[in-house]
Amino acid sequence: MTTEEQRNSPAPEDGGEDFAALLAAHDEASSGQVQPGQKVKGTIIAVTGENVFVDVGLKEDGIMDRKDLLDADGKEIAGPGETVEAWVVAASPQGIVLSRSMSGSGVAALEEARDAGVPVEGRVTGTCKGGYLVEVLGKSAFCPGSQMDAAASDGEGPVGRTLQFLVTRVENRGRNIVVSRRALLDRERRESLEKLLETLKPGDMVEGRVTRLAPFGAFVELAPAVEGMIHLSELAWSRVASADEAVSVGDPVRVKVLGITTNEKGQTRISLSRKQAEGDPWQDVPARLAAGSIVQGKVRRLAPFGAFVEVLPGVEGLIHISEMSWAKRVNKPEDVLSVGDEVSVKVKDVNPETRRIALSLRDAEGDPWQDAEQRFPVGATVEGTVEGRSQYGLFVTLAPGITGLLPAGVIKNSKKPELAKLDKGDSVTLVVQNIDSGARRISLTYEGADNDPQAAGAGPRGAGGGGWKQHAVSGAPVTGIMAQALQKAMQKSSKERS
Structure with a gap:
C-alpha cells in the first residue's frame, strides 16, 4: 500500500488502531535510538559460541564478541541474566554491534574506533616530551599531557597502567596516532551529568x-x-x-x-x-547547655585572646584568656592549652541569638580562694615557693592560685639575712600575718617575728609594716599576680578619695 492509498483508506469501523502502521512506525523509530559511540546498558540474554546477545531495550538485540566479557585472568565477568555496559560500534535495522572496548589490531581497527567514537584500551608505557607513550591495539600512540587527566583522584601516576582512551587522530598509515583520556572522561561526564540533572534540583539531599x-x-x-x-x-x-x-x-x-x-x-x-x-546544631543548645554546668570539650583552635572549645558537635564556646588559670597569669593561650586537648569547662553564659558561649577553664577546677581562710588561718605556719621578687617584697606561692606577700619592710627589719637572699623558685617557711579572701590577699611574716624587736610595727597591727598597703606605691613598676592586683586596687581607692 502506497502512502497516498494509506491516507485515503477508510478508518476501521470499530475505531481500532492500524497496528501494522504503528508497528512500522515503531520499527522506524527504534533504528534511530542509538548511535555509534553511545554507551548503553543491557541484560545478557544468552551466550552462544563466540557471541553474546544483549537486550538493550530496543527491537533489535545487541551482539558482542564473547572475548569482550573476559577479564585479565580470562574469566567471564558476567553471564545470562546479568547487566553489562558496552559501547555501540554500529547500529542498523539488522542489528546493534556492541563492544566493551574496541578490540583487534592494526590501522583499520584504530580508524574504526576513531570513526565510531568507541574507546580502546591502552597501556601507558612511558613518558616523552609533552605527554605519554601509549600502546593501543598493537600500535604505539601519543597522549598529550593535557589529555591524560588520569588517576588524579588517587594520586597514582598513569605509567604502567591500562586505561581507556578515545582515538582522536590516525595519520600516515598509523605512523601518527593520537589518543585522549580526557576526551573520554569529558564525554562520560556529560552523559552522566545530563542524566543526573533530569532529577537533581536545589534543596535535594x-x-x-x-x-x-x-x-x-x-x-x-x-x-x-x-x-x-x-x-x-x-x-x-x-x-x-x-x-x-x-x-x-x-x-x-x-x-x-x-x-x-x-x-x-x-x-x-x-x-x-x-x-x-x-541540621543546625544550635537548635537544641539552650536545652543541652545551661549556665553553671560543667561539660567536656575539645580545643579546636587558639586565638590571641583565648581558646575555642567544641562542647557539642558543631558548637564552639570561647575560654577567654582571663578564664584559663587561677594559679598563674596567662600571657598567651598556648601556655596552657593545645589544639586537640580534651578539657573540662564551666559554662558561664549561653547566647543563642549571637551564637556565643562563654566558658571558663579555671572555674571548672574550682576557686582556690573559696576556702582559703580555713586552709591558711592567721598565725598558721605555711610552706611556699618564691614566685618572684619586687620592690614591694617577695611574692610566695602557697598553693595553686594562692599567692602571699612577704613585705620588703619585714625583710629589711628582720634579723634573718637569709630572707634577703631568697630568689625565685626557693622554698621558704613563713607565718600567715593577715588574710582577706574577698580581696584575695595574704600578708606573710617570718617565724619568730613576734620576738624580734626590730620587726615590731613592721606589719599590720604591729607586724609587717602596713602589709600590702605599705608597698602599693602608685606608678611604680609592678611584677607578679598579687602585686598587679594590689596596685590596681590602690589606684582605684585613690581615685575614689580624690
Whole structure:
C-alpha cells in the first residue's frame, strides 16, 4: 500500500488502531535510538559460541564478541541474566554491534574506533616530551599531557597502567596516532551529568563520596565523573581552616544541593553543603547547655585572646584568656592549652541569638580562694615557693592560685639575712600575718617575728609594716599576680578619695 492509498483508506469501523502502521512506525523509530559511540546498558540474554546477545531495550538485540566479557585472568565477568555496559560500534535495522572496548589490531581497527567514537584500551608505557607513550591495539600512540587527566583522584601516576582512551587522530598509515583520556572522561561526564540533572534540583539531599580536597573546600562525586563542591564555610557548623579538618578523601557524605549553575562556557557547577544536611546544631543548645554546668570539650583552635572549645558537635564556646588559670597569669593561650586537648569547662553564659558561649577553664577546677581562710588561718605556719621578687617584697606561692606577700619592710627589719637572699623558685617557711579572701590577699611574716624587736610595727597591727598597703606605691613598676592586683586596687581607692 502506497502512502497516498494509506491516507485515503477508510478508518476501521470499530475505531481500532492500524497496528501494522504503528508497528512500522515503531520499527522506524527504534533504528534511530542509538548511535555509534553511545554507551548503553543491557541484560545478557544468552551466550552462544563466540557471541553474546544483549537486550538493550530496543527491537533489535545487541551482539558482542564473547572475548569482550573476559577479564585479565580470562574469566567471564558476567553471564545470562546479568547487566553489562558496552559501547555501540554500529547500529542498523539488522542489528546493534556492541563492544566493551574496541578490540583487534592494526590501522583499520584504530580508524574504526576513531570513526565510531568507541574507546580502546591502552597501556601507558612511558613518558616523552609533552605527554605519554601509549600502546593501543598493537600500535604505539601519543597522549598529550593535557589529555591524560588520569588517576588524579588517587594520586597514582598513569605509567604502567591500562586505561581507556578515545582515538582522536590516525595519520600516515598509523605512523601518527593520537589518543585522549580526557576526551573520554569529558564525554562520560556529560552523559552522566545530563542524566543526573533530569532529577537533581536545589534543596535535594543526596549521598556522595569525597574525591579530592582543595584550599577552598572539598569535591564530592554525586554520579560517575560528576562532582559537586562543598565550600569551606559549608563543611561544618564549627569554623574550618582547611578541608582536611572536616573530611578525608574517600569519606561517604550526605549533602544538600544549594545551587546548580551553568556559566558562559557551558560548564555546570553544583554547590553543596554538608553542614545544612546535618541540621543546625544550635537548635537544641539552650536545652543541652545551661549556665553553671560543667561539660567536656575539645580545643579546636587558639586565638590571641583565648581558646575555642567544641562542647557539642558543631558548637564552639570561647575560654577567654582571663578564664584559663587561677594559679598563674596567662600571657598567651598556648601556655596552657593545645589544639586537640580534651578539657573540662564551666559554662558561664549561653547566647543563642549571637551564637556565643562563654566558658571558663579555671572555674571548672574550682576557686582556690573559696576556702582559703580555713586552709591558711592567721598565725598558721605555711610552706611556699618564691614566685618572684619586687620592690614591694617577695611574692610566695602557697598553693595553686594562692599567692602571699612577704613585705620588703619585714625583710629589711628582720634579723634573718637569709630572707634577703631568697630568689625565685626557693622554698621558704613563713607565718600567715593577715588574710582577706574577698580581696584575695595574704600578708606573710617570718617565724619568730613576734620576738624580734626590730620587726615590731613592721606589719599590720604591729607586724609587717602596713602589709600590702605599705608597698602599693602608685606608678611604680609592678611584677607578679598579687602585686598587679594590689596596685590596681590602690589606684582605684585613690581615685575614689580624690
